[in-house]
Amino acid sequence: MRTYLDCYPCFLRQALDAARRAGASEEQQRSVIRETLTALENLRGDETPPEIAHRVHGVVRGNVAADDPYKEAKTEGTRRARALYPRLKALVEESDDPLDTAIRVSIAGNIMDLGVADRHDDLWDVVERVLDQEFAIDDRAVLRSALEDADHVLFIGDNAGETVCDRVLVETLPVPVTYAVKGGPVLNDATMEDAVAAGLDRCATLITSGSDVPGTILAMCSTEFRRHYEAAPLIICKGHGNYESLSQEGPRVFCLLQVKCPIIGRDIGASTGSIVVRQGAS
Amino acid sequence: MRTYLDCYPCFLRQALDAARRAGASEEQQRSVIRETLTALENLRGDETPPEIAHRVHGVVRGNVAADDPYKEAKTEGTRRARALYPRLKALVEESDDPLDTAIRVSIAGNIMDLGVADRHDDLWDVVERVLDQEFAIDDRAVLRSALEDADHVLFIGDNAGETVCDRVLVETLPVPVTYAVKGGPVLNDATMEDAVAAGLDRCATLITSGSDVPGTILAMCSTEFRRHYEAAPLIICKGHGNYESLSQEGPRVFCLLQVKCPIIGRDIGASTGSIVVRQGAS
Numbered sequence: 001m002r003t004y005l006d007c008y009p010c011f012l013r014q015a016l017d018a019a020r021r022a023g024a025s026e027e028q029q030r031s032v033i034r035e036t037l038t039a040l041e042n043l044r045g046d047e048t049p050p051e052i053a054h055r056v057h058g059v060v061r062g063n064v065a066a067d068d069p070y071k072e073a074k075t076e077g078t079r080r081a082r083a084l085y086p087r088l089k090a091l092v093e094e095s096d097d098p099l100d101t102a103i104r105v106s107i108a109g110n111i112m113d114l115g116v117a118d119r120h121d122d123l124w125d126v127v128e129r130v131l132d133q134e135f136a137i138d139d140r141a142v143l144r145s146a147l148e149d150a151d152h153v154l155f156i157g158d159n160a161g162e163t164v165c166d167r168v169l170v171e172t173l174p175v176p177v178t179y180a181v182k183g184g185p186v187l188n189d190a191t192m193e194d195a196v197a198a199g200l201d202r203c204a205t206l207i208t209s210g211s212d213v214p215g216t217i218l219a220m221c222s223t224e225f226r227r228h229y230e231a232a233p234l235i236i237c238k239g240h241g242n243y244e245s246l247s248q249e250g251p252r253v254f255c256l257l258q259v260k261c262p263i264i265g266r267d268i269g270a271s272t273g274s275i276v277v278r279q280g281a282s
Numbered sequence: 283m284r285t286y287l288d289c290y291p292c293f294l295r296q297a298l299d300a301a302r303r304a305g306a307s308e309e310q311q312r313s314v315i316r317e318t319l320t321a322l323e324n325l326r327g328d329e330t331p332p333e334i335a336h337r338v339h340g341v342v343r344g345n346v347a348a349d350d351p352y353k354e355a356k357t358e359g360t361r362r363a364r365a366l367y368p369r370l371k372a373l374v375e376e377s378d379d380p381l382d383t384a385i386r387v388s389i390a391g392n393i394m395d396l397g398v399a400d401r402h403d404d405l406w407d408v409v410e411r412v413l414d415q416e417f418a419i420d421d422r423a424v425l426r427s428a429l430e431d432a433d434h435v436l437f438i439g440d441n442a443g444e445t446v447c448d449r450v451l452v453e454t455l456p457v458p459v460t461y462a463v464k465g466g467p468v469l470n471d472a473t474m475e476d477a478v479a480a481g482l483d484r485c486a487t488l489i490t491s492g493s494d495v496p497g498t499i500l501a502m503c504s505t506e507f508r509r510h511y512e513a514a515p516l517i518i519c520k521g522h523g524n525y526e527s528l529s530q531e532g533p534r535v536f537c538l539l540q541v542k543c544p545i546i547g548r549d550i551g552a553s554t555g556s557i558v559v560r561q562g563a564s
Contacts, residue, residue, distance in 0.1 A: 005298055005315050009291040016287055030327070033287050037323045041316060 001244040003049050006263045008040055013117060015056045018187070021073070022066035035059045050215025050241045053115070057186050057214070068185035070114060070160075077112050077161030077188060078197045084124055085199075088168045091131070099147075102172035103140065104130045107256050107275050109165025110158060110239050114188040115214065116260045123161070136259070136274035143254050143277055146234050152176045154232035155204065156216055156246075158239030160190040163198035166238065171203045178228055179204035183221075184212030189241070215241030218249075240264055246280060253280030283526040285331050288545045290322055295399060297338045300469070303355065304348035317341045331526045332497025335397070339468050339496070350467035352396060352442075359394050359443030359470060360479045366406055367481075370450045373413070381429075384454035385422065386412045389538050389557050391447025392440060392521050396470040397496065398542045405443070418541070418556030425536050425559055428516050434458045436514035437486065438498055438528075440521030442472045445480035448520065453485050460510055461486035465503075466494035471523070497523030500531075522546055528562060535562030 015036040019029045039055050060069065068074075088105050095101035108130040111121045147153070155177050157166055163181075170177045179200050181190045190198070195206050210222020216237065218226060229235070235253045237246050243255045243264065259265045259274040270276060297318040301311045321337050342351065350356075370387050377383035390412040393403045429435070437459050439448055445463075452459045461482050463472045472480070477488050492504020498519065500508060511517070517535045519528050525537045525546065541547045541556040552558060 005311050006295075008315055008319075009294040009298075012291040012294060013288075016291075029287050033290055034323060037290075037319045041319045041323070045312070 001048060001247060001264075001267050003043075003047055003052055004263050004266075007049055007052070010117070010261070010263075011040060011052055011056050012036055014053065014115060014187075015060055017114075018057055018060040018069045019064055022060060022064040022069035024060075024064045028063050032060055032063045035063065048215065048217070049244045050213050051217060053215075053241070054186065054213040054220075057212075070185065070188040073114060074160035074188050074190070074194055075197070077159070078164065078194060081109065081112070081123060081161040081164035082198065084127075085164055085168070087124070088127065088165065089171075091127075092168055092172055098172050099144065100140070101131070102169040103143075103256065103277065104133075104275075106162075106165045106169035106238070107258060107277075109162035110256070110258045111260070112159045112161040112188070113239060113260055114159070115240065127165075130258075130275055133275050135277060136270035137268065137276045137278045139254065139277050139279040142279050143236075146252075146254070147174060150175055150234035152178065152232070152234075154178050154180065154228055154235045156180045156209070156235065156237035156242055157190050157195065157200075158237075158242060159188050160194035160198070161188075162238065163190045163195055163200055167198055167200050167203060170200065177204040178207055178232070180207050180209055180225065180228070182212055182214070183208040183210040186212045186214045189214050213241075213245075215245035217245050243268070243278075247278065248282070249280050250282045251279055254278065255280065283330060283529060283546075283549050285325075285329055285334055286545050286548075289331055289334070292399070292543070292545075293322060293334055293338050294318055296335065296397060296469075297342055299396075300339055300342040300351045301346055304342060304346040304351035306342075306346045310345050313345045314342055317345065330497065330499070332495050332523045333499060335497075335523070336468065336495040336502075339494075352467065352470040355396060356442035356470050356472070356476050357479070359441070360446065360476060363391065363394070363405060363443040363446035364480065366409075367446055367450070369406070370409065370447065371453075373409075374450055374454055380454050381426065382422070383413070384451040385425075385538065385559065386415075386557075388444075388447050388451035388520070389540060389559075391444035392538070392540045393542070394441045394443040394470070395521060395542055396441070397522065409447075412540075412557055415557050417559060418552035419550065419558045419560045421536065421561040422559050424561050425518075428534075428536070429456060432457055432516040434460065434515070436460050436462065436510055436517045438462045438491075438517065438519035438524055439472050439477065439482075440519075440524060441470050442476035442480070443470075444520065445472045445477055445482055449480055449482050449485060451518075452482065459486040460489055460514070462489050462491055462507065462510070464494055464496070465490040465492040468494045468496045471496050495523075495527075497527035499527050525550070525560075529560065530564070531562050532564045533561055536560065537562065
């Protein structure tokens with residue numbers, strides 16, 4: 001997805017949010033804002049949102065000595081989601097259509113996104129909503145059919161906490177899963193540590209993208225990740241950042257997400273609050 | 283009020299909104315964003331929000347040939363509010379405390395502010411809410427007492443449409459009123475034309491600030507406005523922009539507003555959605 005001009009205010013807001021989470025002083029916050037303005041001014045104009053977010057969060061790290069401003073939020077998000085894990089599993093086990101319920105649980109988890117403004121949703125409330133919600137874009141049938149033909153799945157995760165909901169889906173999928181997380185901390189995106197805290201090491205082979213871009217820019221990923229990516233017969237990816245970077249990467253890719261801002265919504269053709277399973281375009 | 287760093291994303295958003303209302307092409311919108319980034323980068327750091335907004339809207343005018351991007355929105359806002367005028371008058375006439383009701387009607391009108399994000403409020407719904415709402419900051423008693431001693435009032439308006447609600451208050455005040463509007467278009471702030479469309483010429487002496495700053499920066503106002511300002515025994519001013527520029531201008535000034543963003547809320551000490559009558563500090 002290209003970067004819309006509407007995203008610019010959001011990058012500034014994200015920079016300030018990350019700086020504060022990192023404990024930045026007023027002076028450091030001011031430097032972060034100023035350098036972010038400069039970074040935005042110097043864009044070529046063809047960067048995707050994850051590439052720009054990557055630079056913005058680099059500005060924060062350059063100004064504030066904090067490896068991972070969202071660490072506490074991620075730990076807390078995983079803790080809250082894990083507390084719900086038995087109830088999420090029960091939903092799937094008691095369902096007439098376990099795979100469908102697990103897909104919905106995984107998409108519900110996508111609400112745990114600290115890159116978008118003003119989200120204070122209760123995960124269980126969102127799960128209950130998504131269980132009964134109609135899909136705004138619905139390629140579930142194609143996904144089911146692709147799952148029958150695939151011998152394994154590459155699952156590209158998004159946020160910490162959401163990982164617990166993804167675990168429910170991974171455990172329901174009929175084939176082995178390789179689950180990819182970020183190569184380093186950015187926003188509240190899950191890293192290896194977060195995936196292990198969610199228990200994903202018990203049901204999937206864990207790898208990293210080799211990159212701390214909040215999305216999947218293949219050229220910035222490790223050779224090892226790209227090898228997994230090329231070899232995968234089916235790729236499930238989660239959330240805004242992966243949609244922004246992989247939605248045009250062909251029919252092997254399925255984007256599972258909640259639409260959490262009007263800009264993504266306009267691009268995807270669905271309103272904020274929608275749930276989406278979308279096969280990638282070529 | 284000083285400008286908080288949280289205001290920066292909002293200025294970018296405002297610039298883009300104004301550019302689009304002015305019919306800017308994609309290329310013009312991109313220039314507006316880029317020049318706004320430069321303008322924000324070059325701030326000294328002691329400017330108030332109305333001064334910065336003034337520059338930002340100047341950037342829009344410099345890129346898009348439109349005298350008044352909000353003209354249509356202002357006309358429509360005034361039309362909607364005028365349709366409610368008989369009902370607003372009836373509320374005051376049937377009230378046990380007409381002055382109090384008229385103050386609430388005027389404050390309810392302050393919702394018609396296109397400078398803040400995502401406002402799609404129905405004016406009558408807001409009037410009904412504000413009629414029963416407790417004041418978060420309540421200097422109404424001091425204002426009433428000041429009105430008894432004053433031989434006239436300078437009333438500094440804010441937005442088009444809100445002007446109709448102000449008219450209800452002006453018509454209820456026991457003393458003659460001079461009503462000030464902006465000297466030129468900026469955001470949906472009322473100009474002379476908008477005040478006349480609201481019928482304020484029938485109940486007040488109309489003047490302008492001589493400036494198109496979306497607030498009241500005295501140094502940027504006309505000599506004539508400043509003469510009115512200095513001579514006024516009592517000043518009622520409306521909305522965010524006037525609060526941001528006049529809240530420290532002493533006890534003659536009373537700010538009447540709704541808190542419509544968390545940043546103003548933090549400064550004033552009240553949450554978003556609050557209603558406020560606040561006497562100026564020295």
